[in-house]
Amino acid sequence: MVSELRLFVEPEFHPAAQHYLSVLQGRGVAVQLEVIDKLSARFLRLNPELALCVDQAGLWLCAHGMKMQPDWRAEVPRLKRASLKSEMIARACNLAEKPKLIDATAGLGHDSLLMAHLGAQVTLLERHPILFTLLEDSKKNAAQDAFLSPVVARIDLIFADSADYLSQQAVQHQSVDVVYLDPMFPQRDQHQQAIKKQAQVKKQMQLLHLLLPEDGSMDLGDALLGLARQVAKRVVVKRPRLAVYLAEQAPNHQWQGDACRFDAYFQELLEA
Incomplete structure (x- = not known):
């Protein structure tokens, strides 16, 4: 409650x-x-x-x-500039193949919007009732925009705890091409407290952090990685560039940017 x-x-x-x-x-x-x-x-x-x-x-x-509010209409200029070649997230998530993708850490939904624009069929999960309602409202408003309407049609927004949802998918032997993880609190690490928080976050994230207090390992994303690897051919984790690996698991491949990186875990390498 x-x-x-x-x-x-x-x-x-x-x-x-x-x-x-x-x-x-x-x-x-x-x-x-x-x-x-x-x-x-x-x-x-x-x-x-x-x-x-x-x-x-x-x-x-x-x-x-x-x-x-997660204003998806404000993302239109970014979407219009984006391409499979210019976006690192597109390479990390193999969006050229138009994957079936689960975004298990919804946030404000901006990454899901970008990935859907670039061709992914996205299942967007959010467990917090207030944030889910804000996202639901944003999707409804975006659907009335001529440019965004076909994009949000590729996003299925589901009110669910990501761990429960992924566990259920595993039990039912369901699989997807990609699970995408962008933990809410990537700067804090349970084992290496020397990682510093950013000095300032944008207004949207300040309010989001007030709504979603840093209260457990699930919000760090560690517990989600193992579940995601059970159901996805590829798990992609967005991290600050110098952050430790999620759940202390080294990825199979990385894409490095100036401020962040994408760590990828491939199922076929796990099974080899």
């Missing part, structure tokens, strides 16, 4: 807020709806605790005078 959050809304958008209230409560989130005169930047600064709000753009997460 998620702790109770306030949901702020102006009278004009009260019907939409009632919809979100019903959806979130159905997903186990305790929400208190508060109708206010004006949802302004000043109001958000005066109410700095983690909360939700609704306006003409839909549902937002807000705190400390900021608000955030």
